[in-house]
Amino acid sequence: MARILVLDDVSDAGELIRRILTRKGHDVDAFTEEEEALRHAAKNPPDLAILDIKLKKMTGVEVLEELKKTAPGVKVIMLTGYPTLETARESLRLGASEYCVKPIDKDELEHKVSEVLGA
Amino acid sequence: MFSRQLFRHWTYRLFAPGVLLRERYNAFQSLLKYDDICLSLIADLEEIAFGEERADPARIVWLTRRLNVAVGHMIEELAKLSPTRHLDLPEYLKKIDFYIRMGLDQPQPDLSPPFTLPLAEAAGLLDQAGGKAANLATVATKSGLPVPPGAVVTASAFAYFLEANELPPRLGKLLRRVVLSQPAELVRLCEEMQALVLDAEMPEEIAREVAEAASRLAPDGGPLAVRSSAVGEDGASSFAGQYDSELHVAPADAVAAYQRVLAGKYGSRAVTYRILAGLSDAATPMAALIMPMVPARAAGVVYTFNPPGEECRECSAVFAVPGLGDELVSGRRTPQVFRYTRAPEPGLLAAPEPQAAVLERPVAQGLARAGMVLERLFGKPQDVEWALDARSRVAILQSRPIPDARVQDEAPAQNQGQACVLEDAELLVEGLVRGSWGAACGPAFHARDRVEPENVPRGAVLVTPTLDPDLVRLVGRVAAVVSAAGSRASHFSSVAREMGLPVVVFGPEAFEDMPAGQEFTVDATCGRIFAGRAEAVLAAAQQRRLPPGPALEQLRKVLPHISRLTLTDPQSPEFSPPFVKSLHDIVRFCHEKAVEEMFTLVGKAGSGLGKAKKLKSHLPLVMYVLDLEDGLFPAAHEAAEVTPNDFKSQPLWAFWYGLADPDVAWSDRQLHVDWEEFDRVSGGIFDPTSKLLASYAVVSANYLHLMLRFGYHFSVVDAFCGPDEHKNYVSFRFKGGGGHSEGRRLRLLFLARVLTHFGFTVETRGDLLDARHARHGEADTQKRLAELGYLLAITRLMDMGLTDESQVDRLVQEFLDKRGVPAEFSS
Numbered sequence: 001m002a003r004i005l006v007l008d009d010v011s012d013a014g015e016l017i018r019r020i021l022t023r024k025g026h027d028v029d030a031f032t033e034e035e036e037a038l039r040h041a042a043k044n045p046p047d048l049a050i051l052d053i054k055l056k057k058m059t060g061v062e063v064l065e066e067l068k069k070t071a072p073g074v075k076v077i078m079l080t081g082y083p084t085l086e087t088a089r090e091s092l093r094l095g096a097s098e099y100c101v102k103p104i105d106k107d108e109l110e111h112k113v114s115e116v117l118g119a
Numbered sequence: 120m121f122s123r124q125l126f127r128h129w130t131y132r133l134f135a136p137g138v139l140l141r142e143r144y145n146a147f148q149s150l151l152k153y154d155d156i157c158l159s160l161i162a163d164l165e166e167i168a169f170g171e172e173r174a175d176p177a178r179i180v181w182l183t184r185r186l187n188v189a190v191g192h193m194i195e196e197l198a199k200l201s202p203t204r205h206l207d208l209p210e211y212l213k214k215i216d217f218y219i220r221m222g223l224d225q226p227q228p229d230l231s232p233p234f235t236l237p238l239a240e241a242a243g244l245l246d247q248a249g250g251k252a253a254n255l256a257t258v259a260t261k262s263g264l265p266v267p268p269g270a271v272v273t274a275s276a277f278a279y280f281l282e283a284n285e286l287p288p289r290l291g292k293l294l295r296r297v298v299l300s301q302p303a304e305l306v307r308l309c310e311e312m313q314a315l316v317l318d319a320e321m322p323e324e325i326a327r328e329v330a331e332a333a334s335r336l337a338p339d340g341g342p343l344a345v346r347s348s349a350v351g352e353d354g355a356s357s358f359a360g361q362y363d364s365e366l367h368v369a370p371a372d373a374v375a376a377y378q379r380v381l382a383g384k385y386g387s388r389a390v391t392y393r394i395l396a397g398l399s400d401a402a403t404p405m406a407a408l409i410m411p412m413v414p415a416r417a418a419g420v421v422y423t424f425n426p427p428g429e430e431c432r433e434c435s436a437v438f439a440v441p442g443l444g445d446e447l448v449s450g451r452r453t454p455q456v457f458r459y460t461r462a463p464e465p466g467l468l469a470a471p472e473p474q475a476a477v478l479e480r481p482v483a484q485g486l487a488r489a490g491m492v493l494e495r496l497f498g499k500p501q502d503v504e505w506a507l508d509a510r511s512r513v514a515i516l517q518s519r520p521i522p523d524a525r526v527q528d529e530a531p532a533q534n535q536g537q538a539c540v541l542e543d544a545e546l547l548v549e550g551l552v553r554g555s556w557g558a559a560c561g562p563a564f565h566a567r568d569r570v571e572p573e574n575v576p577r578g579a580v581l582v583t584p585t586l587d588p589d590l591v592r593l594v595g596r597v598a599a600v601v602s603a604a605g606s607r608a609s610h611f612s613s614v615a616r617e618m619g620l621p622v623v624v625f626g627p628e629a630f631e632d633m634p635a636g637q638e639f640t641v642d643a644t645c646g647r648i649f650a651g652r653a654e655a656v657l658a659a660a661q662q663r664r665l666p667p668g669p670a671l672e673q674l675r676k677v678l679p680h681i682s683r684l685t686l687t688d689p690q691s692p693e694f695s696p697p698f699v700k701s702l703h704d705i706v707r708f709c710h711e712k713a714v715e716e717m718f719t720l721v722g723k724a725g726s727g728l729g730k731a732k733k734l735k736s737h738l739p740l741v742m743y744v745l746d747l748e749d750g751l752f753p754a755a756h757e758a759a760e761v762t763p764n765d766f767k768s769q770p771l772w773a774f775w776y777g778l779a780d781p782d783v784a785w786s787d788r789q790l791h792v793d794w795e796e797f798d799r800v801s802g803g804i805f806d807p808t809s810k811l812l813a814s815y816a817v818v819s820a821n822y823l824h825l826m827l828r829f830g831y832h833f834s835v836v837d838a839f840c841g842p843d844e845h846k847n848y849v850s851f852r853f854k855g856g857g858g859h860s861e862g863r864r865l866r867l868l869f870l871a872r873v874l875t876h877f878g879f880t881v882e883t884r885g886d887l888l889d890a891r892h893a894r895h896g897e898a899d900t901q902k903r904l905a906e907l908g909y910l911l912a913i914t915r916l917m918d919m920g921l922t923d924e925s926q927v928d929r930l931v932q933e934f935l936d937k938r939g940v941p942a943e944f945s946s
């Protein structure tokens with residue numbers, strides 16, 4: 001079981017991920033606000049963060065950078081409906097482990113989460 | 120093209136004035152065309168990933184781009200057929216395509232200065248200075264050994280040069296056409312790329328810095344060497360001798376010489392080597408090293424571990440020739456050898472007679488010692504190039520790791536002869552210098568001068584005067600190389616060891632003792648040659664395949680997103696866009712849904728012109744027949760079911776004649792067993808009762824378009840058969856199954872051999888077979904269709920447990936015997 005933080009500006013999307021991963025036995029907190037998520041992570045560093053790229057104020061890549069400052073050990077999976085190679089390269093450079101493109105596929109998500117946590 | 124026109128014609132007749140229906144029908148035709156293109160591209164990619172074809176990584180990317188576009192077209196055509204359904208498909212295409220692009224992503228070039236660096240500052244900067252310069256800088260700054268002064272022109276200077284001349288897209292267009300199986304075309308493309316580089320303008324900033332460095336290094340105007348130092352060189356892949364160096368360059372010519380070194384990146388042998396090593400153009404930018412020439416009285420290499428040809432793993436050796444070292448490393452000259460222990464202070468084990476020696480023993484000893492210093496510095500056994508000036512001052516010119524394969528793979532046992540198996544075949548010669556290892560057999564082919572690869576028969580044993588690095592162009596084509604001169608220190612020997620190609624040095628008598636055309640077995644592991652096939656040696660030879668290299672590993676990693684078929688059961692609720700995992704899945708989905716649409720289309724049309732009719736026959740085959748025009752006898756026009764007796768269509772009748780041949784066992788019991796077997800290999804998706812899984816035939820009096828389903832992929836027969844022989848053709852496409860790849864390959868081999876015997880032109884790529892027989896008389900075309908029908912019937916029932924080619928040979932022979940083919944027809 002791992003502590004997982006999910007950040008997606010659409011609450012339904014975050015909730016879907018939360019349900020999928022909770023069923024796999026993980027402890028999942030879902031957020032829609034960047035600051036709230038970062039504050040939570042600073043207090044309770046998660047094992048894994050799943051970050052949507054398109055957020056309300058910041059980009060997911062900026063959150064990734066911030067998150068790595070406060071919790072360098074956290075593993076990160078980026079999530080996006082509008083994938084570009086540039087953001088993918090930048091995310092990987094900043095320490096993201098995986099990239100998940102929407103629409104979310106349950107098997108794919110479970111597989112990538114278990115791979116990233118196992119690595 | 121003819122069939123498409125025909126379709127259009129019928130379409131108008133069938134559906135006029137129903138324009139909408141006609142458009143949907145045309146969309147179906149267009150979708151089938153893209154289906155063809157997609158399957159063909161998937162096969163091309165599989166062929167590169169797992170087959171024999173080696174292509175530039177740029178081609179891999181380009182094929183995936185084309186595939187993405189073609190899949191997009193399929194989705195568009197499907198949307199015309201069913202505009203309100205499957206709306207989410209484009210989203211899934213975008214997702215899968217992104218994973219493919221991300222997986223094949225290449226490093227982005229760094230264009231930022233500095234464009235030149237003093238050698239001493241390049242230590243460890245592998246990405247900026249390239250392997251050769253970065254390693255030499257480490258030697259210069261950390262070993263205390265003498266290294267000539269030098270300047271590095273960086274990889275970013277190269278990238279900037281390309282960008283400033285807008286070369287990357289132009290080079291990319293040529294690179295994506297490079298495949299090693301077409302060597303003549305490869306040479307032509309490389310010449311074109313070299314011309315692009317040579318004709319480009321050197322940006323002022325770079326030219327100025329190179330000229331300044333040249334005059335700094337040769338203040339008295341003495342000659343310079345401009346050497347390649349590519350990124351990726353001297354690392355996991357040695358690129359030994361593949362890039363050109365410019366020697367004896369006047370300082371005023373340094374910029375031009377630098378540009379020639381850059382062009383050397385696109386020389387045919389360097390490109391061939393790079394592709395064989397599985398590296399992309401982008402991953403191997405070219406830096407260069409400018410140094411004053413050492414006026415050498417002797418030169419050579421030091422091998423600190425397991426020196427080539429010395430039968431002594433725990434030794435080091437100094438190889439020396441008089442004059443410049445390029446005679447040695449180019450394989451044109453046999454060197455003198457000084458052999459030492461690997462102690463920090465090496466002990467002499469063997470040396471040439473002092474009066475004949477190129478080097479004095481203390482000098483050789485000093486070189487051996489220097490080699491061990493460098494081995495300790497880099498933490499790995501080293502291959503060191505050196506030169507000695509007139510005053511016997513040593514200069515280290517290069518130090519690179521001995522390839523891991525040589526350090527790890529070659530067990531001592533092989534050196535000591537224990538791996539040399541006893542062999543009954545006639546021994547021609549033994550005790551030869553072994554350039555690499557492994558064994559292979561083939562007919563001797565003499566290449567006294569430079570030969571073009573396409574003139575060398577595949578699988579030949581090449582007999583050559585020297586081990587020139589240019590021979591890399593023949594790797595993958597020849598089975599083994601026997602040279603009259605050279606040594607294991609030759610660059611080509613390094614390449615052969617990396618690539619697993621057997622190489623031995625025979626001596627000048629090679630040409631006489633190995634007549635062209637006669638078969639020989641080269642046992643490079645043990646330095647022996649046998650006349651004829653030495654079965655025991657060949658069996659014992661470790662089957663070494665070319666290591667895949669990074670580009671192929673990348674491709675294999677994304678291949679599941681390209682070719683893995685997971686949508687196998689059209690009746691499953693999971694046969695829908697959210698469950699597509701690969702482009703192949705999307706292709707399969709579009710095809711299936713389009714076919715489904717076509718049947719409902721005709722059914723709904725109900726115009727009395729062409730309602731699909733169920734076929735009733737003794738074969739356990741669910742099949743529908745859609746008559747476009749005169750394909751069924753009038754008696755069947757009003758019936759809901761037809762029998763083969765109703766077939767008026769010439770090609771359908773002929774095909775059915777073969778398919779329903781009484782020789783073919785279709786009995787229920789056998790069928791049951793075979794279907795179970797088929798289910799095992801095809802993933803269990805075949806359900807004979809399913810209407811959606813039915814085969815169907817679209818026919819007219821002279822036309823047949825048949826999609827025959829025996830597995831989860833169609834066999835497609837498209838044929839015209841009438842009195843005008845110019846219009847007649849039989850096109851046949853067969854795509855593998857879900858079984859293990861060897862079984863699929865062998866079944867295709869069987870089909871290919873038999874069809875070739877029947878005069879078809881056959882092409883196979885991956886597990887896709889295309890066969891065509893065109894412009895023959897009516898009777899002849901009918902016979903071919905009948906044979907094709909029979910062939911499909913028996914391969915449908917063929918045991919899928921095919922495991923080796925001898926089984927295929929037997930089955931082909933049996934087939935040809937049974938079908939009354941004259942003896943001279945068979946191989």
